[in-house]
Amino acid sequence: MLKRRIALNLSILLISVLAPQGCASLAETDRGLLNTPAMDLRTRQTPEQSSVLTTLGSLKKGNAGGACTVCAH
Amino acid sequence: MLTGAAASIASPALALQQSVMTAYTMTEVSGSPSLSSGLAASPVGTSQESLNYRIDGIQKYFNYAGGVSVRQPNYGNFIVRDRTGQEHTLRELGNTGNEIASDQTIEAVVGDHRATLGWSGLLSASPLGYHALNASYQHGFFGKSTLLGVQLTYLNQQQPETYFIDRDLRSRSRPRVIHGNEAVVTLDQVLSERWKMSLDLSTAERTEERPRNIGVTLGQAYALANRLTVQGRARRFAELRGQSLKNERGYFTMSQGEIGLIYEPVYDLLVSASYGLGVESEHNPDTGIDQIAASDQYGLGVKYSFRDYEILAQGSLNQGNTSYQSSSFTGGFTWKL
Numbered sequence: 328m329l330k331r332r333i334a335l336n337l338s339i340l341l342i343s344v345l346a347p348q349g350c351a352s353l354a355e356t357d358r359g360l361l362n363t364p365a366m367d368l369r370t371r372q373t374p375e376q377s378s379v380l381t382t383l384g385s386l387k388k389g390n391a392g393g394a395c396t397v398c399a400h
Numbered sequence: 401m402l403t404g405a406a407a408s409i410a411s412p413a414l415a416l417q418q419s420v421m422t423a424y425t426m427t428e429v430s431g432s433p434s435l436s437s438g439l440a441a442s443p444v445g446t447s448q449e450s451l452n453y454r455i456d457g458i459q460k461y462f463n464y465a466g467g468v469s470v471r472q473p474n475y476g477n478f479i480v481r482d483r484t485g486q487e488h489t490l491r492e493l494g495n496t497g498n499e500i501a502s503d504q505t506i507e508a509v510v511g512d513h514r515a516t517l518g519w520s521g522l523l524s525a526s527p528l529g530y531h532a533l534n535a536s537y538q539h540g541f542f543g544k545s546t547l548l549g550v551q552l553t554y555l556n557q558q559q560p561e562t563y564f565i566d567r568d569l570r571s572r573s574r575p576r577v578i579h580g581n582e583a584v585v586t587l588d589q590v591l592s593e594r595w596k597m598s599l600d601l602s603t604a605e606r607t608e609e610r611p612r613n614i615g616v617t618l619g620q621a622y623a624l625a626n627r628l629t630v631q632g633r634a635r636r637f638a639e640l641r642g643q644s645l646k647n648e649r650g651y652f653t654m655s656q657g658e659i660g661l662i663y664e665p666v667y668d669l670l671v672s673a674s675y676g677l678g679v680e681s682e683h684n685p686d687t688g689i690d691q692i693a694a695s696d697q698y699g700l701g702v703k704y705s706f707r708d709y710e711i712l713a714q715g716s717l718n719q720g721n722t723s724y725q726s727s728s729f730t731g732g733f734t735w736k737l
Contacts, residue, residue: 353590354543361596365662365670368620368621373672373714376658376676376718379695379724380682381680383639383652386604
């Protein structure tokens with residue numbers, strides 16, 4: 328149990344040190360392709376997937392479209 | 401954008417960018433997504449015309465976006481039950497008029513910090529009137545190759561008077577007002593000069609109606625070539641089964657996966673196609689009834705920017721494994737003033 332806890336803590340420490348260093352190197356990445364509209368993950372190019380049975384994942388849309396298209400009643 | 405003589409004497413801090421967008425959206429719905437009799441949901445189609453305005457660079461740090469839309473919902477399939485169990489559609493009860501909605505957002509961008517505050521809601525009477533407040537904050541790290549943020553949403557939604565039979569076989573009224581809340585932690589990460597990802601961890605609840613749910617959304621975008629990009633998304637949401645049920649329905653889960661290709665044949669013309677598969681399930685511990693609904697969604701999109709204008713067209717077709725089918729179309733035009 329103690330060995331497992333030590334291994335977990337060392338892993339977290341290692342990730343906490345290496346991850347920022349790895350991310351820091353990405354600051355120098357050429358953004359020529361990354362900044363194009365096609366690479367924008369937050370602006371959709373096709374309509375968002377709609378759900379058939381529930382309204383899960385759609386609360387921030389309020390009642391866009393006039394009503395919840397399918398209400399989980 | 402200031403032009404001519406005004407631009408030569410105006411400081412960059414005062415330069416404003418304005419744009420006006422108009423769009424038309426139509427959604428058609430047919431069939432019922434539920435597999436079990438007596439559990440039919442209420443599909444609603446609608447058409448909508450919207451006018452939006454955006455201005456960037458107010459006092460150097462602020463941007464504003466707002467819009468108004470006029471909607472024509474089709475309540476012909478939205479069923480409500482009265483105390484005696486008689487069913488009526490909302491259209492039969494006189495809900496046939498246009499509805500007016502609005503949304504407003506203020507954004508502040510200072511260095512690596514970005515914050516937004518927004519409101520959206522219906523301005524006219526509606527059996528499903530609502531208003532929502534949302535706020536977000538995002539911070540960029542390592543030259544904005546990492547963007548970490550949080551989004552909060554509060555929803556107040558009205559519902560028409562309708563009754564249902566609960567698990568004790570008693571007639572009960574559904575709540576007339578729903579209070580919803582959602583919190584999302586977002587991460588956008590550059591992985592290489594051709595590859596980026598997004599990750600959202602969320603929790604949401606419609607307090608009077610459904611148990612709290614948690615969700616994860618993973619997105620990936622990869623530039624296969626200078627003019628060809630592939631995007632993929634996977635989402636998983638599940639209601640917490642440790643929380644009690646508040647109506648006759650069971651616990652829902654939803655899994656969706658989507659892949660899309662975006663091609664730029666000429667400069668500033670994007671042609672997109674996507675396919676998505678969704679699987680939703682309901683587990684009711686009281687009745688022992690489980691049901692699964694699956695759906696395919698096909699999407700197309702075209703966007704073209706030229707000079708100070710942009711034209712957009714998107715369409716989708718969603719087919720379920722029941723009789724349910726929906727389609728949508730959006731056409732938009734943006735003029736950068």
